[in-house]
Amino acid sequence: MAGRGVFAHDALIAPLTLGLALAARALPRGWRAPAAVGLMVLGSVTLLAIPVLGGLGARADNPTLLDRNYLLGWAILAALTVAAVVVAGWRRQLASGAGSGGDLKRPGGPDSQPPGGSKPSGSSGGGPHRQPV
Secondary structure, X not given: OHHHHHHHHHHHHHHHHHHHHHHHOOOOHHXXXXXXXXXXXXXXXXXXHHHHHOOOOOEOOEOXXXXXXXXXXXHXXXXXXXXXXXXXXHHHHHHOOOOOOXXXXXXXXXXXXXXXXXXXXXXXXXXXXXXXX
């Protein structure tokens, strides 16, 4: 029994994960984190739902064991997850500068500059800092 889990991991899960990681490199940077979170949510829920999605444990003498449409519930969760990934990706893309897909810049980060276009000189060298005119 335990051999099946190892085989499933080595033959299916590991190559699938590697393929998805390589495919994610084709996504713009702003879309990578939402896509990764969405895949983690869907992957985890799908692995946990395999028994009920496959009807494992259903018994004819007790119809109340699996009395719901679990496939429909999973499909609704998948649709909501994909919608959340798309919304988060679009928001990150807009925040990164009109959809350039480049690096996201945060205020106060190492690349940010104060208004006026120059970085303050700090404590290295006499005199007050002057703003360009």
